[in-house]
Amino acid sequence: MRRFALVLVVAVACGGHRRSSPPPAECARIAQHVIDLELGKLTLLPGSLLKSLDGGLPAFRAAIMQNCSDEGWSTAAISCLAEAKSADDTKACDSSFTPDQGKHLRAAYDSFVQPLNLAVERWTAGVRSAVQQLCTCTDATCRAAARHDYDHLTAEARSSTNSDLQHALASFDADARCGGSAAGSGS
Secondary structure, eight states, X not given: OHHHHHHHHXXXXXXXXXXXXXXXXXXXXHHHHHHHHHHHHHTTSXXXXXXXXXXXXXXXXXXXXXXHHHTTOXXXXXXXXXXXOSTGGGGGGGGGSXXXXXXXXXXXXXXXXXXXXXXXXXXXXXXXXXXXXXXXXXXHXXXXXXXXXXXXXXXXXXXXXOHHHHHHHHHHHHHHTGGGOHHHHOO
């Protein structure tokens, strides 16, 4: 009897019971839903940038599934993610996770998008370099070559509906006019 009382006191003091893990199939369903939402948002980017994510999808899916099952995500967290209609909607689910669960999920996401962030940085640097070359050209041949490079680098992005990308392109286009100087005007 004394032993039972001690176990009961320890169980109550430790919060009762360990949260049970969601079924693996439910974690797999949630992982795929989160990935579908993220890809839906990211498909607004040019394909050349999205290629940087190819290797990260299986690892991201596995990390979500492992975090869901190993950390015993709550029914509220799973329901919130399942009801999300967009990647931005998933942010409202943050309060459904414990601090550690949120930290692990953010780390998985950061690992997934890191290659994309690096690809965007490289693309941006390339466009800035083409703008700089365009604005420093002093003859028509140089300007034509620089304009070709600039147009080539920005062509795929022009068909994107991503508002951040369109804003960046508008800024690059303004810079590529070189302050109205003859260098960037093509004249």
